[in-house]
Amino acid sequence: MKRIEHIIAGHRTPGISASVSPVYNPATGEQTGTVCMGTAEDVAAAVAAAKEALPDWAGTPPAKRARVMFRLREILEARKDDVARAISEEHGKTHDDALGEVARALEVVEYAAGIPELLKGDYSRDVGPGIDTMADRQALGVVAGITPFNFPAMVPLWMIPMAVACGNTFILKPSERDPSSANLVHDLFAEAGLPAGVLNVVHGGKDAVDAVLDHGDIQAVSFVGSTPIAEYVYTRGCAAGKRVQALGGAKNHMVILPDADMDQAADALMGAGFGSAGERCMAISVAVPVGQETADKLVKKLAPRVSALKIGPATDPQAEMGPVITRAAQERIESLISKGAEEGARVVVDGRGLRLQGYEGGFWVGGTLLDHVTPEMTVYREEIFGPVLSVLRADSYDSAVDLINKHQYGNGTAIFTRDGDAARDFAARIQVGMVGINVPIPVPVAYHSFGGWKRSIFGAHGIYGPEAVHFYTRLKTVTSRWPTGIRAGAQFTFPSH
Ligand code: NAD
Numbered sequence: 001m002k003r004i005e006h007i008i009a010g011h012r013t014p015g016i017s018a019s020v021s022p023v024y025n026p027a028t029g030e031q032t033g034t035v036c037m038g039t040a041e042d043v044a045a046a047v048a049a050a051k052e053a054l055p056d057w058a059g060t061p062p063a064k065r066a067r068v069m070f071r072l073r074e075i076l077e078a079r080k081d082d083v084a085r086a087i088s089e090e091h092g093k094t095h096d097d098a099l100g101e102v103a104r105a106l107e108v109v110e111y112a113a114g115i116p117e118l119l120k121g122d123y124s125r126d127v128g129p130g131i132d133t134m135a136d137r138q139a140l141g142v143v144a145g146i147t148p149f150n151f152p153a154m155v156p157l158w159m160i161p162m163a164v165a166c167g168n169t170f171i172l173k174p175s176e177r178d179p180s181s182a183n184l185v186h187d188l189f190a191e192a193g194l195p196a197g198v199l200n201v202v203h204g205g206k207d208a209v210d211a212v213l214d215h216g217d218i219q220a221v222s223f224v225g226s227t228p229i230a231e232y233v234y235t236r237g238c239a240a241g242k243r244v245q246a247l248g249g250a251k252n253h254m255v256i257l258p259d260a261d262m263d264q265a266a267d268a269l270m271g272a273g274f275g276s277a278g279e280r281c282m283a284i285s286v287a288v289p290v291g292q293e294t295a296d297k298l299v300k301k302l303a304p305r306v307s308a309l310k311i312g313p314a315t316d317p318q319a320e321m322g323p324v325i326t327r328a329a330q331e332r333i334e335s336l337i338s339k340g341a342e343e344g345a346r347v348v349v350d351g352r353g354l355r356l357q358g359y360e361g362g363f364w365v366g367g368t369l370l371d372h373v374t375p376e377m378t379v380y381r382e383e384i385f386g387p388v389l390s391v392l393r394a395d396s397y398d399s400a401v402d403l404i405n406k407h408q409y410g411n412g413t414a415i416f417t418r419d420g421d422a423a424r425d426f427a428a429r430i431q432v433g434m435v436g437i438n439v440p441i442p443v444p445v446a447y448h449s450f451g452g453w454k455r456s457i458f459g460a461h462g463i464y465g466p467e468a469v470h471f472y473t474r475l476k477t478v479t480s481r482w483p484t485g486i487r488a489g490a491q492f493t494f495p496s497h
Pocket of ligand 1: 042146148149150173176178203205206209210224225230247248249280383385411451456
């Protein structure tokens with residue numbers, strides 16, 4: 001059985017605590033390893049390593065830091081199957097889906113390779129007599145990232161390339177449920193030439209997170225995970241004087257107007273609702289057809305598709321969807337489906353109790369379709385984070401917009417229509433951070449930034465893209481005078497010119 005250790009200053013270490021947590025293969029339900037659970041002492045050791053590496057790394061010219069990203073890009077491309085396998089073994093997603101995760105991570109590495117351009121400052125000559133002003137952005141120092149289970153390679157790679165390209169050193173606290181990918185990411189960075197100590201990995205749960213939040217030498221924390229923990233991380237991190245961005249959970253709606261192509265909408269809902277077993281923060285979990293006729297047509301198209309979903313382990317190339325992450329997640333999702341039925345939703349396709357031959361111990365939940373869901377129901381209010389698609393029938397376009405705007409989450413949303421006016425109005429009025437028009441999962445590319453609204457984000461900055469440059473640096477403005485013959489004498493009024 002493998003043991004997943006911390007990596008501090010380039011060395012693997014079990015840390016000082018004997019505490020470990022089990023790691024499973026979700027397709028079989030078998031324990032495949034243990035992960036070391038970090039303590040405050042382990043975090044302190046990682047911070048010490050990151051502090052030691054900082055002066056040299058921050059002093060390395062941006063173009064040289066960029067070269068690490070160029071090499072990492074090539075290594076990731078060459079090793080993408082290995083990374084995808086590492087993801088799937090502990091997360092359970094299909095190999096193709098894991099490859100998609102690697103591809104999106106690669107885009108961030110490519111963007112970070114342009115860091116000399118991104119860090120270029122501003123310069124104004126003659127802001128006053130003989131006075132020039134230069135503004136540039138400098139690294140913060142030691143920064144940290146805390147990441148969720150659902151993208152065990154991509155979310156760390158949303159953060160690390162931009163943070164280290166900006167000249168910071170980094171401590172990653174990955175999800176304890178699928179921790180191996182983080183160590184592989186570390187090793188690929190090392191192979192690309194990132195000096196030891198610039199990236200450190202401390203595994204663990206709440207103890208490690210609290211130690212990160214409280215440590216006085218960590219300047220900034222990026223968090224991605226569920227909303228209650230995002231809010232906690234934001235509050236505690238800010239109280240400790242850190243810069244914090246904390247991205248939380250979601251309930252993403254897709255509005256289907258009567259003029260939409262129903263087959264296209266149904267296909268989009270299948271991929272966005274059930275890809276990765278619904279364990280994506282940008283998964284569509286609520287379909288909002290407008291009008292009863294649209295709803296009937298849509299449900300008629302969806303039901304056979306959901307029933308026919310090919311569910312299997314990542315080793316099955318035919319599989320469209322894998323298991324969920326843990327037995328606890330499986331039980332929680334099944335109990336939420338039951339709650340939906342109790343509260344009056346119609347269970348059109350029921351994924352509870354799925355058993356797969358040869359994989360009887362796996363954490364399976366079949367694709368589930370709930371119709372006649374209402375805003376009061378638990379299945380609508382809570383993020384299920386599983387392969388469950390709810391259909392909430394709206395009377396009108398305006399009531400669909402209202403519904404979405406009233407929801408506590410505002411991560412992603414989509415509208416399917418041929419009506420340009422409606423689409424334009426939707427994009428303007430909807431209280432959601434990422435909007436798709438006939439695009440079900442509008443995850444921004446790496447040169448834009450990712451971030452929701454409302455309780456899907458705490459803090460001012462989106463993640464990766466231009467916002468990351470702002471988050472991982474601070475502004476310095478230098479105003480200089482080289483007086484040749486200017487003798488203004490002492491001035492006691494506020495400087496002006
Ligand atoms: P999670 O909140 O349980 O865990 C995220 C991180 O927080 C992990 O590293 C975990 O170890 C740590 N953590 C867990 N409990 C903690 C506690 N009590 N105190 C301190 N730290 C704690 O999230 P998850 O289940 O791993 O991931 C799924 C969630 O992440 C979903 O809600 C999903 O929507 C969200 N997510 C959001 C985005 C986004 O960009 N908005 C992206 C991916 C996932």
